[in-house]
Amino acid sequence: MKNLVFVGVFSLISTLSFSQVKKTVATAKPAVVSTGRNISITLTPYKNTWISLGSYYGKGKTLADSTFVDEKGHGVFKSKDKLTPGIYFVVSPQMSVLFDFLMDNKQQFSIVGDTAHKDQVVITGSPDNDLFKNYSQYSITKGKALSELNSAYQKATTKADSSRLRDEILKGNKELQAYRENFVKQHPTALLSVLFNAMKQPEAPAIPVINGKPDSLYPYRYVKDHFWDDTQFNDERLLRTPFFETKLDNYFKYYVVPDADTIYNEVKYILLQARTSKEMYAYLLTKFTNKYINPEFMGQDRVFLNLFENFYAKGDTTYLNAASRKMIFERAYSLMANQIGAQAPVLDLTDTTGKNVSLYNLDAKFTFVTFWDPTCGHCKEEIPRVDSIYKAKWKDLGVKVYSVIIKDDLLKELKTFLKDKRISSDWIEVYQTKEARAAEEAAGQPGYHQLYDVFKTPTFYLLDDKKRIIAKQLSLEQFDALIAAKLKK
Template identity: 65%
Template sequence: MRSIIAFLLFAASFVSVTAQQKTPAKAPAKTPAATSAASKGRNISITLTPLKNTKVYLGSYMGKSMVLMDSAVLNDKSQGVFKGPNKLTGGIYFVVSPQMTIQFDLLMDDKQQFSISGDTALKQNAMITGSMENDLFRAYSQFSAVKGKKRQELEAAYHAATTKADSTRIAEELTVVGKEIQQYRDDITQKYPNTLLAMLFNTMKIPATPAIPVVKGKPDSLYPYRFVKDHYWDDVSFNDDRLLRTPFFEPKLDDYFKYYVSPEPDSIIQEVKYMLLTARTGKEIYPYLLTKFTNKYMTPEYMGQDKVFVYLFENFYAKGDTMLLNPASRKTITERAYFLMANQLGQPAPALDLTDTLGKTASLYNIKAPFTAVVFWDPNCGHCKEEIPRLDSLYKARWKKLNVAIYSVNIYENEIPAWKKFLREHKIEGWIQAYETKAAKEAGEKAGKANYRQLYDITKTPTMYLLDKDKKIIAKQLSLEQFDDLITAKLKASGQ
């Protein structure tokens, strides 16, 4: 289907919706009260042939998804009305058939008092009457259709060029076409800065990468990156709910965090803090962004980024924004935050004073070693049966020589025989082996103390942490190979 999106991306095909400049048939005179009431809500008439006596829908984008926002019943003349006391959030919308297929797109303006006319067999000829936003888009779509076709022809000629001179000439012509399209868009945003079309153009815009400047005789290779990052969100207001009703905003947001924001959690926190505080007055976009960032960093892609989730909990949810959640989500987010608070990178590891295989107290903080690996496991866990012997092999081959200590915790106090049998059969020696007795567990629960399962976020086995000489957490939830590489890198950085 040819659509608004294609034209906004400068495709050469013709637009799915054209705004008709005709004056609509004169309607019966309305009283001032009726006119005022209509202006507060939506009243969008639709004629969609040949459909009769059936329901059609009005849908919109919601980030990367699509949602249905309204419905209208067509009479035996294929006529109906999308009507309601409240206006819909502006953005890119589409008419949906009873079979749930998109017929054509349209721009939802602020007035929302216009008419749609179309035919399911001639989607490209759909017309909109009485909407300045769609009139502007019609003119733009006609312009971009011509320029898009020209650009396609030039691109084909460029690939077919046999000489450098021809390639250079065609490339210059392509540059001219691109500048003409951009100039048209710039003119729209300057003349009609508050229109939906201007907002769409601003949302899509990515700053052109500048040349590398020479500063004091040396090229500043990072300047292009800094320039694009600093201007990436020019003229985009994060509290504008209309951003969500486009398919452009969220992919652009994802690219920003992927290419222009350091994966280091403090850098991410600065970005999400600015965006959320700016978006806070947005009725739809604020909860959407808060939910998006919560989901992304509650189970992050990179180690340590769960610090962003903890920040969101402490600075937004814990300060009242749990009202945005249903009880189940509130419970999940709160519990997850409490499981992560005590084991952030750079923090001192929670104390462990457990019982060893001989019944004596084994204290984590009594260990004197440049690195301590803390591993929580279960002798009956299938994955543990594979990983624990691998860890022992790594310990015997490398870590023992580097004075790396291993504090090993059996997480089930009722599996002591199986635990000791596993250690004997695999000849695991040199580690500190410990567990929490049933009495110690019950005493902690009675005193209302957080147990080590919560403090160390043990939701699966094995779970492993790497601590430095001061018992600060420097890594968690990595593979054995990644832990080993990190130790090697740390030792190399310290000159050892």
């Protein structure tokens, strides 16, 4: 049976591990204020030691400040600058999370706590934390009750009991959500209201019947259209929560069609909304860059190229260090010429007899292009597998193999490998001579390593009869399935 319990997020925060804390101070640039922050803390039983202040930052955690507590366990987190508000926590000298609290906008309050009673921390001078404490107590109580109901639901032996318990669980979840909604109405400017709005996800409505036909896609469209209601992407406080980035990932996973153009349109909208916040904008641009620079699915690297062309190439590089900027630009240049659907870059290389053989002179329904090294361990496994599939299926289907050896000094190793592994003799085995490479460099022309993004071996491409790129970087099984699908179509 499915777990139906929806336990409040904040009631779980203090149980999280601090094993992934970044060892650097947060780089947030808070609003300029005259008073800054002055947060007094008395923490039993620590004496004459350092304790820290941490915050959530996307899916991770980061340190924001530290203070030395004296023999009475007293210290002060103090600075002329404020921290970006959000969910923060106190960190022990052993780097474990002790308890969480809200960093409000004023940041002039005191904390008194005892590690033996983490649920009895007293925060004075912060109305936001008063509200937070009330909610935490409610959500813990409600969460415990829902957990007990869920446990009973899992053990139910009759249909009647299952139905009754399920109704009680759903009722409890609705009560928890109603609490949050009422809180937002009563305290619209509270930090907790911002967090509640960011947490919530629209409930899918029932499938409507229109002109006698059910519209099965309506619930999906409704949730997608309302997924980000009341969420401002330029609000830096969202980065200081453990749920914003997870919600963002779920949106792209479940509600965005995994087509590169569709993804980019969503990414572009979010980035433009976030642009007035330097920190949020930089964080999201970096996140999307990292996700699509080496994407999970073939063809989605076009999202990264769109980001490069419309953001990085237009000057959005001020927050990058030199190494990051170099990596992003080089990666973009390596992907520009080998996008799915594009014409494959020209290859006019030398075969083992000294004859030039052009890729575009091959007449084939499909051309399988390989870039490999006969001394590469992975190549020694994969190339014989390519040959096995070629002999068993591809040759009869009109596939030809254009095999590029990436080093000009491995001809002896190549011939030995081909003989020992009994690789098909009708493969086109080619390489680039030193003279050809020198002429290419002298002319300032990009080499095939860049044009075909060859930075690991083996690298595979599948081309159609017009030498357009159909696929790249797939497994051999996926290439085989794609060829079969293309022929069937």
